[in-house]
Amino acid sequence: MSPPSSQKSLAFLRSIIVIRLINAFWVTTFFQPDEFFQSLEPAWDLAFGANSGAWLTWEWHHQLRSSIHPAIFSVAYIVADYASSILPVSTAVRDSIIVGAPRALQAVIAALGDWYTWQLASDIYPDSNVSSFALFLQLFSAWQWYCSIRTFSNSLETTLTIAALYYFPWRELLGVASTTKDNPKPAGSIMRDPWSLRVSLALAALAVILRPTNLLIWATIGGLALTRIGLHGPSPLTQPSVWVLFREAVLCGSLVLAISLASDRLYFGFWTFPPYNWLTFNISKSLAVFYGRNPWHYYLLQGLPLLSTTSLPFVLMGLWRPAAVTPEQANVLHTLSLAVCVTTAALSLISHKEVRFIYPLLPILNVLAAPLTASFFTSIPPSSDASSPSPPRIRNKPYLYLALSVNVLLAGYLSFFHQPAPLSVLSYLRNQYTALNPIPNSNNDDLFALFLTPCHSTPWRSHLIHPHLNAYALTCEPPLHTKPNTPERDNYRDEADRFYDDPVSFLADELFNPNATGLPLPRYIVGFEGVQPWLEDFFGRTGRERGMDGVALTPVWMAFNGLFNEDWRRAGKMVVWETGHRDQADDVRAATS
Template structure:
């Protein structure tokens, strides 16, 4: 450990002890004795934490996070990582969906190769344990989530460690930064997804922890106006071994992050500019030398991996910049206002702590170098705040914007927010004074709001895409073979009339015996400006005119439909998944999947087909894309599947309605012959039959009380039969259902 770090730790410990002593001797009459919870919290702050213990707790937390996410966020979560990884692990015969970016070598193979190893390991484990096909599928789906949970936990850990470096390891600010990343709704929603931005974020904050901040803090640092000056090594001195080792680790992590996402270089351009500006030429030469060595090493590994993945030499970062900047293909996927990151990006990242973050950024840029923080700590905060301003500003110049592009800034924003949050809520947590009761209420409200946002976005909103693929896997288990890996075996077929990439693909279909096709959205690669202006992809063509599209792009158009599913029609030739997916025009599938807003259109176009609804799953209550609104509906042509629970429920309701009509007619006819004290009771007495005083158990039927059947030993005798008959009422569900039927009939 360097002399500087030892002195900083000793100074931090002394400062913390003096602050604790000062607070313990405070004579504020409004302060009451701390509550047990506050005492335990204070003890936590005064106890040196175990890094390994904190990491294990974070891993357990993120595993729970990853395995409970049930919603769809971005197609890149699957199509830029899991689909190419599936192809590398199992081959093209499984028909993964490979997007145009991979066909034109725009993406680095390092990220998919990570999940390729995960898939291979999970597949080997499933074979060794001899798991059933259903359990094999669940293991292959859960494997990437588990790995990403560990990566997310590492990001949380390094956020806390960066806060420990910027402030003091045992300070409230450091614990506040850890609490912020743990309770962040965005972190719960996004950090465990297999997006390259999530790995980029963890790599960035880990690299920031290794960055030699003392080299860019000036010739010396001070701990305050009343404390002696702590000297830092001058520019003429060579860097010590510990700082140089940390710098090399930082460069390696930063280089990998830039390979994954070239826009990450904006972070390091700001920090490197400060570092070069505040050092002389000998130190600059060392910095350039180390950057070239570490960058060359990472580029060599990446180029070798790309050669293995693509089959030829290529350089994805250059092709990424060429296609997205020179050809402006990113605009094809949407344009945003110049203020998107200010008006939408940062509010989505920070949610309830946005006001505290704004004040924290202002405080970091305007605070004096002396006082509560020494010069080095103030310098680190200024540099982090500068990165948080410059990166969104630079990305705002690009037309296509997404909130996940600035996701790597979130750990730094949490670190800069921590002092403001600790100052405002710290006394309310560590003391039992009643004067801080309003702040406790505010804190409770913010925590409840975070929990609600996290739950809604990860369990409810846009939950249909994953649920419908789970349904298709279940149908394949009913109608397919028991071999999970042989694409030539019998299975099912599915077609997705949805905007492109609305659901995951082979990473969640899993079985190669699920032959599927979907509407594509290839960008206008190689077209001129006029051709790009008139270009419509396959999904746009369908939604512009569904009638015309189905007539031109489906086998038989809208006149010839198959009458039986493929798994019941042995005369139809069996196609391999790759052939079925790429064949045009498309085959009419066994299962047709679409959003509910398209249901009236398809009901009109397919009225002469054998398609009927067989499954419906909730998706979302609202959506910014009108094409994705409503439930996700599955139509099939198998009559047995169409007689599902939903269909049987409707048929049962119709039969009950007919029974009610017959009962009413019988009651009216019986009233002309004999009087009854309660003629209306026959309306709820069950199946229709002539009016009679015969009791249910006289016909060997079991007695029900409020819709609950009684066992035989509780069958009443003749003495109590009249008493029980007066208490025989239908259940609440039966009341509600029959009243609805009466309303519909009226």
């Protein structure tokens, strides 16, 4: 079976983009703060300037992240801002356009990842039914639905990785050298036309710049291409082609490195190299464990099952014994399988683990599982006409319907019901601000909202939008000033920890202490419902002693936030309380009315 035609491929791509755009705007829940603070906040800063109110976390102040990722989304912000400014739309519509622009761009990136997964499977497997199942596994993956449209660097890394794998010249570098006249190989084709290799290496280098751990995948593939350990047949590589491979790797890597250095120079204002900074900083500071420790088997018992969900049995079988027919196919599949195993094993040695760290492996897992899934759920009836074979028949329908139902229900719950409040609360505050300030007042320094939640529980300027909407949230900066394995490091408590350790004392002695340049009284206080008794205690007793008379907390907004939460501090509904505070905007309106 020949690879899909260009016309069919583009038609598939358009359809997948539509699916992911629907996906992007159906997912209305909060997952993990890096979606916003490691991409959209610096992108906002790039697009709208240093006075735009973006929240840049400590990693950006220590140049630990590449600016390429947020630079991509800054373009989306600039285009959305310009388009909304020339359209006759209300402020609320303009805000929605700007908020949605990065999601729309990420939907296209996610669609490309799905499309390249299907393209790679079409190149590997001669059976179009198998390659269709690779795409089917991508589109009906609950994890892919939940995460592919989120602006994580891991999401972009995943698309870059599968695209680089598609353009990688597998036959020339991992094929079987043929000495027969009946089936001659295109020896030295990468020497005559190295563009496919160049695109692959450039995309791989960009993925490594974004996430240095991506190097594990390419070190495995490159090592097998050169050593041929465990592969079938003699190597088709000649000494000249090895030199071409080395030369192109250096050239493509140098080009991407130059782009990265120039981007970081423009963003940070001086020459720096974030991947090196990230490596040395983590070695010297040992800060990874500050964000949690996980057992060595986390990726085996939790990571891979969460990535694969109902396709896990086929994934495990594909990893253990790839369904290869020809020696060339076996070389490609064994290489992909080993890349998964090496990456998973290496990342298991790191204390802090998250499922999204192995997210770039998901398309590979779906390619490996595709032939086994196709053979289990379909059968090809015999046909006497070789030119028009009979379409495959569905079998094992109960299992198929059960798997689809599990993924649809899981994706539906995560998309609509698990932590929707952190996004919807910002829409409420933004709408309240625009209603109270139809003409934003740059001289208004009043505190509009105070977030008494675990740090980074909500997005920030990417959803607050307005630079003069002043807000404050509890922080959780790591103990950069301490040394590893010292009492000072072990006993360190960040601002959010100190609040939950003793809420009333923290509010009195730190947050609203007039002798320590404390905060002014905000118009709104945002928190989960468990903090209400502490707020009532503070404003009813201690706050009155501090001159905060007349504060009567009134719940003005409340939203369901899921059936469960792994963090007890985020349990229950999210609530907005109005304090009764009148800001300068009220005074101006009262004076002019």
